[in-house]
Each structure stands twice: as C-alpha cells, then as structure tokens.
Amino acid sequence: GYLAPSGIDIVCIPGFANVEVAGENRTAIRLIVKTL
Numbered sequence: 782g783y784l785a786p787s788g789i790d791i792v793c794i795p796g797f798a799n800v801e802v803a804g805e806n807r808t809a810i811r812l813i814v815k816t817l
Contacts, residue, residue: 790817 784791794813799806 791815792817 792815794815796811796813798809798811800809801807
C-alpha cells in the first residue's frame with residue numbers, strides 16, 4: 782500500500798446498520814476507516 786510507507790496507520794472497523802430501501806427495512810454493512 783501507499784499509506785504505511787508514509788507513516789499513516791489505518792484500521793477498518795466493520796459493523797451493521799439498519800437502512801430503509803424502497804420502503805423496506807434492510808441490514809447494511811458499515812465499514813469505518815480510521816487513522817491510529
């Protein structure tokens with residue numbers, strides 16, 4: 782990757798979210814990317 786050699790460390794935190802699509806409730810996957 783190109784972030785680590787630049788000294789930038791990141792993590793990815795998976796999770797779930799409830800969303801409404803076409804009037805129906807659905808479960809979505811949420812990916813949060815943060816720097817350390």
